[in-house]
Amino acid sequence: MTDESIANVLTPYELAEFLAFLRQRCHDVMVAASWDYGGLGSAVTPDAVERPRLLPALDKAQVERFADEAHNLWLDTQGGRYNAPTPDPAQVAEMGRLLLEAIHGTPITLSGEQRRSVMHVNNRIIGTHHGSVLQAGTVEGDVHLHPSGDASDTLRNPVLASTEIHPGACRADIVVDADPPRAVAPSGSLYIVTLQARTTRAVILRAARVVISARHRPRRACYTPHILGTMDARKFTADFDADPSMMHPEGPDFPLTISAVDPEQISVRALTNRDEIAWHLEIDWTCLEHKGTTVINNNGHPFETYPHGVITETHCNPIEHTSDCPTRRMPARAKRSPFGPVDTTP
Incomplete structure (x- = not known):
């Protein structure tokens, strides 16, 4: 996080909730990597995560690729490794957020977080049907979007x-x-x-x-x-x-x-x-x-x-x-x- 630390963004309860979610998701990745079939299903995120509300499913190759990193993070959420200093919970949460973003390929925005540093703008539209669309590289001032409603289909x-x-x-x-x-x-x-x-x-x-x-x-x-x-x-x-x-x-x-x-x-x-x-x-x-x-x-x-x-x-x-x-x-x-x-x- 570039603007403020997780400790200033999440309440103590939200931080504990997010760490519990990371611990369970890392455990699920490790278990799925040990299976002889399939991958790992989608997961509803906790209230500590503002968006997305649903993490997408993972295929077998994805869980195998990140199994070692998930194991290391799982140890950190458990209080760290044997004979090693106890990791700071906020740092563990930030490492977990970055790992989730890498695994699922989507930004993780936490509750109370006011802004994220945007490193790249992919300013294009793909497909044939669109509702209200705003394209911009840089926006200064307030932006108000008024959706025209859901398509009939x-x-x-x-x-x-x-x-x-x-x-x-x-x-x-x-x-x-x-x-x-x-x-x-x-x-x-x-x-x-x-x-x-x-x-x-x-x-x-x-x-x-x-x-x-x-x-x-x-x-x-x-x-x-x-x-x-x-x-x-x-x-x-x-x-x-x-x-x-x-x-x-x-x-x-x-x-x-x-x-x-x-x-x-x-x-x-x-x-x-x-x-x-x-x-x-x-x-x-x-x-x-x-x-x-x-x-x-x-x-x-x-x-x-x-x-x-x-x-x-x-x-x-x-x-x-x-x-x-x-x-x-x-x-x-x-x-x-x-x-x-x-x-x-x-």
């Missing part, structure tokens, strides 16, 4: 959604004997959905429901256990053994409100004890006079959940798959695990 589709699949109580990769074989998530897996508005106006999320597109007896499958972490969000449970299948809140229920600067994150724990389930999530929304439904799925295909406790195993071991294991017949470019970020942008 944005109001008709105002919800941005991203999804990550995290392991629950059953932490394992399952490859079913399909044609071709593919990885599916076990019962109890968590579907973390981040919802943000494209519009400047608030969008009311009125309800959510799970929709089953297929149900059948479990197929033969390869089961490979491992250890991974989970994350917290607004929690719901989808019981696919019930008739009809229902989403049950474990805390605040719908309706919820989102905006461009105020996202929400929900966690859906998918449970089935009898059948393999193919399903997707639907969220009803309202924005001004417009109403609609956002469908959240796995890159155009349904999510697939395998029942707990009834798996017909191939008797593979962690070192080698049996000769008739479906994993051996998976396409070369297919995901070997169901977990990690998926493409759900409507």
